[in-house]
Amino acid sequence: MTHDGLELRGVSIKVGDATLVDGLDLCVAPGEVVTVMGPSGSGKSSLLAFIGGFLDPAFAASGEILLDGASLAALPAQGRRIGILFQDDLLFPHLSVRGNLAFGLTQDVRGRAARLARVDEALEQAGLEGFRDRDPATLSGGQRARVALMRTLLAGPKALLLDEPFGKLDRPLRKDFREFVFEHARMRGLPTLLVTHDAEDAEAAGGRVVDLEAA
Amino acid sequence: MLRLAPAITLVMLLGPIVAGLLGTLGPAFGYLPVLGANTVSLDPWRELLSHSGFSSALALTIVSGFGATVISLALCIALCATSAGSRGFERLQRALPPLLSTPHVAIAIGFAFLIAPSGFFARAFSPWATGWDRPPGFATVNDVYGLSLIAGLVLKETAYLALMTIAATGQVAMRASMDAAAALGYSPSRAFIAVVAPRIYAQIRLPVYAALAYSLSNVEMALILGPGNPPTLAVLAARWFAGYDLAQYFPAAAAATLQFAVVLTGVGVWRLMEIPVGAIHRRWVMRGRRRGFMEPALAATAGLGKLSVTLAFASIAILALWSLAFRWRFPDFLPETWSLAIWAQHLGSVARLAGVTALIATVSTLIALTLTLACLENEQRRAVRVGRGALWALYIPLLVPQIAFLFGVQTLLVRLGFDGSMGAVIWAHLIFVLPYVFLSLADPYRALDPRFARSAAALGASPSRIFFTVKLPMLLKSLGVSAAIGFSVSVALYLPTLFTGAGRVSTLTTEAVTLSSGGDRRVIAVYAFIQAALPLVVYAAALVAPAILYRNRRGLR
Structure with a gap:
């Protein structure tokens, strides 16, 4: 039987002779945040790369990934509808803030006016109304992080992967942004997988914790 | 199509060199069917060795x-x-x-x-x-x-x-x-x-x-x-190739082939000399002075x-x-x-030659950029790791002497009825433009953080959309520099234009060389100055254009 949300069945990842992930089974329900913990090199990021569809060919992965009951195996990264936030915001430096958001916005929203309206609405939700024509490089770290999240959400993902996206932010900012991300993920009912090595992040996520070393 | 990019590139690059080397080797041993010479002999070598200036030419070549x-x-x-x-x-x-x-x-x-x-x-x-x-x-x-x-x-x-x-x-x-x-x-x-x-x-x-x-x-x-x-060996060969006496093609081909051997041996000797020099260096370092x-x-x-x-x-x-x-x-x-009289007098001719020069340089650079980007993008999409062999292949056009294969290319072009065409000249230029474009673009292309492409893919962008709207714009500055380098390499080429152009295609460079043996420095200066200025202007434009385009993008400065 299948579940709504993100489901992993017997996922294993190997590099050379080393097994990083060994037969991981996991269900993340819509709106739920599950935290994957482990020290660096434990395969956390490889797991997200496998789910996202861009695992380096040096790794060998097996097992099934299901999103709302459908297997993702045959889909390329751009067809999976899985949003990802990395430790760096990775805003495209050649585009304005608005350009970045419009790049992310799903093509189902048609017409210039409608698209700009959606982008501006997202900026408003992020409290960044005045920043739409700005160069992303001139924004603060916290502002950039929020733009990156909005860009991801505008693509209309069905699941969210977080690859230590709070790692580079200062303490107070970190707490704010973390709440901002979780709030949006829950509001939209996104199954969310958070990868971190910070226990505080896991605690704030409030959900189940999977320890990769123990797995 | 993208998968074929490396193969197409290699063939375009090395095909003419291999064919040209063979086509020069033949006449070096008396074999040139077009002229009715069907027998293999050592006569071209005897003629070359008995030439009065031969040993001085060889010594001059090696010393210089x-x-x-x-x-x-x-x-x-x-x-x-x-x-x-x-x-x-x-x-x-x-x-x-x-x-x-x-x-x-x-x-x-x-x-x-x-x-x-x-x-x-x-x-x-x-x-x-x-x-x-x-x-x-x-x-x-x-x-x-x-x-x-x-x-x-x-x-x-x-x-x-x-x-x-x-x-x-x-x-x-x-x-x-x-x-x-x-x-x-x-x-x-x-x-x-x-x-x-x-x-x-x-x-x-x-x-x-x-x-x-x-x-x-x-x-x-x-x-x-x-x-x-x-003169030097290469000039000797070029002079004989350019003469009206077709019999001179044979000793010329022998000289060109010898030139190839000289370079091959020269690089080999240099490589061997690295060993004692390295040993002396290590001993010197050990002394700790x-x-x-x-x-x-x-x-x-x-x-x-x-x-x-x-x-x-x-x-x-x-x-x-x-x-x-x-x-x-x-x-x-x-x-x-x-x-400004000399300028005024030669303006028409200079402008025409500059136009032809710029056209050849632009087209060969654009082809080189397209092939390079196709190879690099193919490499990233298929996650291929590129070995040292590819690097050596790129250096082959820069290592093989031009004189050693261009005559062979020329006879091939004549046989195909393709000599003296713009297409032939542009292809000949591409052989030298491509390595520089590739070498200058590969590092920045490979160094671009792959997570930008992953982020874009996670947002639903297809590989081609990522290529055109994320990678290319982010690499605009590097693209400009590579293009300017390719352009300047093409402008500088002399022998490739001479041999494939068959006298019908002239550039600022061939004209400047022709004029340089003449007397009027003022006229020579006009052509040579424009020849120097053209690539400089393109280089300046390649630096300025991205700076203006991205003046409000601090992340790309």
């Missing part, structure tokens, strides 16, 4: 080739060693690109204008210091020992090798090594030679071989600065290096001066009367 490369490398290392870690290093980095983009021919002509018996330097000291009121009777250009040729080559190759060295410093953690050595009591220049230079040499080995191959086998600089009789005669020796060599860079710029400046002169008699320091 090795001499220029050894001196250029020494000046380059001294320049970098004495400036590493200081402001001078950045100044060097900024000063050299214009010299690299200036064609050899323009530098050679300008340099000849400086050092000729009636040249700028003789004028500067005459008659007050030298007593000359007529140009002296001894040869300072085209001297039989090839000294002016060596000097001219050094002006160009020092700049090339120094830029390659500066680029390599980024890959060898120069700063950290020099700091560590400084903490152990080594001066900066000594630290550079001891711990940085060996690793940099490993990085710039192929460019050094390319400089050696060029110095041993170039025709255009040797025509302008080298001795006339006997902290001070000695090395610092003053390096400073003096670096002084010569700065002189070389200055002379290269002066060579460009003197072209501008001569093109604006009307009456300039010896020993006047500056022209007596100035005029």
